[in-house]
Amino acid sequence: MNTPTLPRAAGAMLARDLRLAWRRRGDTLQPLLFAVLVVAMFPLALGSERARLAMLAPGAIWVAALLASLQGLDALFRSDAEDGSLEQQLLAPVPLSLLLACRMLAHWLTGSLPLILIAPVLAQLLFLPNYLLAPLLLSLLVGTPLLVLLGSTVAALTVGMRRSGMLLPLLALPLYVPVLVFGAGSVMAAAQGQDWLGAVLLLAAGLALAVVLAPLAAAAAIRIALP
Amino acid sequence: MTYLHYIIAAYSVFGVVLAWDGLTPWLRYRRVLRAIRQKAARKGA
Amino acid sequence: MKSPILWFNQLGSPPNFHAFASRWMPWYFGTALLLLAIGVWGALFRVPADYQQGDSYRILFIHVPCAYMSLFVYATMAIQAAIALVWRIKLCEILAMACAPIGAAFTTITLATGSIWGRPMWGTWWDWDPRLTSELVLLFLYIGVIALDASIEDRRRGARVAGFLAMIGLINLPIIHYSVYWWNSLHQGQTIRLLGPSKMDSRMIWPLIATIAAMQLWFFGSLLSRARTMLLEREAGKAWASGIACSDGTRASQ
Numbered sequence: 001m002n003t004p005t006l007p008r009a010a011g012a013m014l015a016r017d018l019r020l021a022w023r024r025r026g027d028t029l030q031p032l033l034f035a036v037l038v039v040a041m042f043p044l045a046l047g048s049e050r051a052r053l054a055m056l057a058p059g060a061i062w063v064a065a066l067l068a069s070l071q072g073l074d075a076l077f078r079s080d081a082e083d084g085s086l087e088q089q090l091l092a093p094v095p096l097s098l099l100l101a102c103r104m105l106a107h108w109l110t111g112s113l114p115l116i117l118i119a120p121v122l123a124q125l126l127f128l129p130n131y132l133l134a135p136l137l138l139s140l141l142v143g144t145p146l147l148v149l150l151g152s153t154v155a156a157l158t159v160g161m162r163r164s165g166m167l168l169p170l171l172a173l174p175l176y177v178p179v180l181v182f183g184a185g186s187v188m189a190a191a192q193g194q195d196w197l198g199a200v201l202l203l204a205a206g207l208a209l210a211v212v213l214a215p216l217a218a219a220a221a222i223r224i225a226l227p
Numbered sequence: 228m229t230y231l232h233y234i235i236a237a238y239s240v241f242g243v244v245l246a247w248d249g250l251t252p253w254l255r256y257r258r259v260l261r262a263i264r265q266k267a268a269r270k271g272a
Numbered sequence: 273m274k275s276p277i278l279w280f281n282q283l284g285s286p287p288n289f290h291a292f293a294s295r296w297m298p299w300y301f302g303t304a305l306l307l308l309a310i311g312v313w314g315a316l317f318r319v320p321a322d323y324q325q326g327d328s329y330r331i332l333f334i335h336v337p338c339a340y341m342s343l344f345v346y347a348t349m350a351i352q353a354a355i356a357l358v359w360r361i362k363l364c365e366i367l368a369m370a371c372a373p374i375g376a377a378f379t380t381i382t383l384a385t386g387s388i389w390g391r392p393m394w395g396t397w398w399d400w401d402p403r404l405t406s407e408l409v410l411l412f413l414y415i416g417v418i419a420l421d422a423s424i425e426d427r428r429r430g431a432r433v434a435g436f437l438a439m440i441g442l443i444n445l446p447i448i449h450y451s452v453y454w455w456n457s458l459h460q461g462q463t464i465r466l467l468g469p470s471k472m473d474s475r476m477i478w479p480l481i482a483t484i485a486a487m488q489l490w491f492f493g494s495l496l497s498r499a500r501t502m503l504l505e506r507e508a509g510k511a512w513a514s515g516i517a518c519s520d521g522t523r524a525s526q
């Protein structure tokens with residue numbers, strides 16, 4: 001049996017994860033619904049005054065995206081760990097980090113990309129000014145992959161634990177802090193008329209690093225975490 | 228303005244937390260020793 | 273005379289480490305308490321009041337050492353974890369996990385004393401400036417490591433997994449600090465200077481040196497104490513452990 005080439009292995013893994021996500025569409029969409037609900041909570045809690053909601057809109061949408069990202073993390077490796085596929089992936093002739101990178105990509109495509117696509121709707125719900133839409137979308141576009149990469153690395157550490165409960169969010173949130181600060185901060189800076197691209201570029205630099213390092217770290221983490 | 232209350236509060240927190248840090252391992256150590264002793268006694272009996 | 277490398281290697285064996293820790297622990301704690309007494313006495317009764325901050329700046333003498341230690345202990349924890357992961361040394365796993373509660377204690381003291389000091393100084397119990405926010409996140413990192421280690425039944429695997437998390441957190445610490453600094457400058461928050469416009473007079477510094485040294489020694493003492501307890505817990509079934517427990521039976525243990 002020939003060793004598959006790296007692109008073919010990556011393609012196969014990606015296709016598998018996407019197909020699985022499609023078969024469990026309901027589960028895959030839950031984080032998205034959660035984000036919408038979180039956004040809806042803000043006007044309910046703070047009152048429907050336009051100006052105040054508009055001021056809070058970028059932060060609220062970013063927090064919703066962050067919480068939704070945390071939601072999906074627990075399920076990321078769970079089904080594969082439970083049915084033994086994860087062990088198979090460990091033993092595969094292709095690097096585990098490559099397979100994990102594909103999983104992370106699939107997770108972003110199915111979890112965060114839909115959120116970015118409905119972000120304009122969320123923005124409308126919170127009366128976000130139109131000129132802030134571009135900074136918001138760009139910051140989410142660069143920031144959510146970073147959240148997925150960081151979160152997956154932490155999720156890899158808890159693989160094999162039966163019920164991690166709230167442990168995973170507790171572990172991931174400190175690592176999320178810089179992403180949230182720069183992501184939401186860039187939109188807030190735009191709102192004040194200041195330069196906002198710098199923060200996004202910093203996020204992009206972080207993303208470039210994480211794309212390389214996170215799959216490697218996650219692969220190491222899985223090897224450490226599995227008995 | 229008297230800062231006395233603040234100083235007392237700060238140094239008290241300091242003392243309490245350090246005492247916790249110093250005492251808890253020591254108490255745990257004694258408990259472990261006792262457990263080992265009891266287990267050895269049970270096995271020997 | 274044993275070569276240092278041989279001595280170090282033998283230290284890794286549980287009975288040897290237990291003996292080493294039991295022997296040196298009282299000295300570390302004793303010296304630490306002595307230096308602490310000197311430092312606190314100096315801080316409260318010898319050093320003159322600051323012309324700007326009055327007496328409240330005396331909190332600095334316990335706040336600064338704990339702030340420095342909260343970072344030092346984290347770095348130590350991450351280094352121990354790295355050694356444990358690369359070379360699979362059991363003792364380093366234990367040392368790494370023993371660091372976590374000590375670091376959390378220092379961080380808690382830092383946050384609490386900082387908050388208490390801040391109330392009369394800046395009129396507020398809390399501020400979201402870079403230093404305080406980073407310190408708060410540091411506390412969450414410590415709690416995360418402790419929680420992760422506690423949630424895994426296999427003690428060795430738990431230490432390795434939590435140690436890996438500690439390493440990830442170490443890389444993240446400066447990033448968190450820098451990001452909050454950027455966010456803070458963006459929102460033009462008040463810049464909180466640790467010492468205020470008045471510089472530290474050299475006549476005021478000496479208790480600080482004493483307390484910093486005291487906390488450093490306290491850390492080593494506490495580390496040895498926690499490590500030997502954890503070691504004994506894990507090796508409870510072994511013969512050497514029973515030997516120690518039973519020979520200690522008639523007198524109070526150290």
